[in-house]
Amino acid sequence: MCGICGCEQTASGLGNYHTHGHDHDHGGAAEHSDTAGLSRTRIVQVEQDIMAANQSHADANRAHFTEHGIFVVNLLSSPGSGKTSLLVEAVSVLKKRFPVSVIEGDQQTSLDTARISATGVPAWQINTGKACHLDAHTIAHAIEHLPAIDGGILFIENVGNLVCPAGFDLGEAHKVVILSVTEGDDKPLKYPNMFHAADLMLLNKIDLLPYVRFDMNSALEAARQVNPTIGVFAVSALTGDGLSAWLEWIIAGVDHARERRQMALLARRAALQHELDSIDLQF
Amino acid sequence: MHEIALCEGLVQALEEQAGSHGFRHVHRVWLEIGSLASVECDAIRFNFDIMTRGTIADNAKLDIMEVNGTAWCLPCGMAVDLHRFGDSCPNCDSHQLQVLDGTQIKIKKLEVT
Numbered sequence: 001m002c003g004i005c006g007c008e009q010t011a012s013g014l015g016n017y018h019t020h021g022h023d024h025d026h027g028g029a030a031e032h033s034d035t036a037g038l039s040r041t042r043i044v045q046v047e048q049d050i051m052a053a054n055q056s057h058a059d060a061n062r063a064h065f066t067e068h069g070i071f072v073v074n075l076l077s078s079p080g081s082g083k084t085s086l087l088v089e090a091v092s093v094l095k096k097r098f099p100v101s102v103i104e105g106d107q108q109t110s111l112d113t114a115r116i117s118a119t120g121v122p123a124w125q126i127n128t129g130k131a132c133h134l135d136a137h138t139i140a141h142a143i144e145h146l147p148a149i150d151g152g153i154l155f156i157e158n159v160g161n162l163v164c165p166a167g168f169d170l171g172e173a174h175k176v177v178i179l180s181v182t183e184g185d186d187k188p189l190k191y192p193n194m195f196h197a198a199d200l201m202l203l204n205k206i207d208l209l210p211y212v213r214f215d216m217n218s219a220l221e222a223a224r225q226v227n228p229t230i231g232v233f234a235v236s237a238l239t240g241d242g243l244s245a246w247l248e249w250i251i252a253g254v255d256h257a258r259e260r261r262q263m264a265l266l267a268r269r270a271a272l273q274h275e276l277d278s279i280d281l282q283f
Numbered sequence: 284m285h286e287i288a289l290c291e292g293l294v295q296a297l298e299e300q301a302g303s304h305g306f307r308h309v310h311r312v313w314l315e316i317g318s319l320a321s322v323e324c325d326a327i328r329f330n331f332d333i334m335t336r337g338t339i340a341d342n343a344k345l346d347i348m349e350v351n352g353t354a355w356c357l358p359c360g361m362a363v364d365l366h367r368f369g370d371s372c373p374n375c376d377s378h379q380l381q382v383l384d385g386t387q388i389k390i391k392k393l394e395v396t
Contacts, residue, residue, distance in 0.1 A: 041395065042396070043393070044392060046393055048390045050292045050296060051292070051388060053292055054292070130287075131287075132285055133285055166321065167321060188369070189369050192368030195368075226369045
């Protein structure tokens with residue numbers, strides 16, 4: 001579906017980091033350099049963000065998701081926080097009401113895809129190899145391997161890493177960060193970029209609270225220090241505690257995505273009707 | 284974070300600029316990196332030397348200009364310095380801050396032939 005590059009690269013690697021467009025001339029190209037020893041060098045003013053390539057792919061993904069009314073959640077956490085377990089619980093319930101699919105990102109193996117597929121929900125595995133994060137271009141190609149889920153939900157389970165994935169917009173509606181109580185309540189302060197980028201934090205494995213030193217209030221305070229508007233749900237993938245609140249949050253997101261799609265379609269119909277009316281007047 | 288991927292993106296951006304600005308070799312690159320971008324400048328320097336080998340920026344010099352982050356403090360109603368996420372307003376100690384600047388990783392200018 002990569003509408004930007006039209007390339008036929010498979011989604012199994014991050015080696016191709018495409019850049020597109022941005023061939024504006026910002027002037028000043030004739031400025032001369034004063035570096036000694038290099039004849040006829042010139043200075044070119046550029047002003048180009050290195051992340052612009054990823055951003056253009058992310059924007060295209062987001063436009064695609066909006067057009068098809070798909071609610072997209074990018075799940076982020078350290079390895080072992082329970083991302084896949086939470087996802088298995090969520091898709092098992094949500095698949096009864098909505099079309100759902102999952103993109104799994106891991107450095108190696110398709111173990112997580114096997115766990116999702118066991119629920120009957122279509123899943124596509126991306127192995128990032130040496131890369132520590134998913135990027136928007138890889139997501140664009142992963143979508144090509146999944147069935148259409150108009151009006152449904154796409155979950156993207158990112159590579160387990162609290163640093164790099166924070167910097168890559170994939171075109172999702174929301175980044176959701178998962179912090180398990182076995183990791184420590186100071187994580188939001190240690191990895192602030194991730195908790196700043198997320199709209200929602202799931203505090204997972206609350207069934208283990210009696211056995212670990214984890215202060216819920218400290219964790220909330222730390223998260224809000226980094227991101228005052230972050231939403232929080234305390235959950236346990238094992239016991240199911242708190243999951244209904246998270247599922248309701250997702251369903252509200254789906255409703256919103258569907259409404260936006262409906263409004264866009266109505267606007268298109270009105271525009272077409274207007275065009276038809278003008279033809280009727282002519283004849 | 285991901286400094287290798289960033290350097291790959293940088294090299295591709297340089298190749299793209301070579302097409303639009305008509306140059307064959309890059310001798311020097313000026314990068315602007317914000318303090319909130321979660322980028323380790325030393326790692327960028329190290330990876331830049333490796334990732335540019337055999338490219339149009341082979342042996343190019345790299346200058347990094349670090350830019351301090353700034354944020355809008357809601358209680359103060361003014362722009363304040365923000366060195367990293369999680370820090371509070373230097374005036375009122377509030378965390379109600381909206382980032383204004385400092386997340387960029389930007390190529391500013393190039394010296395080319």
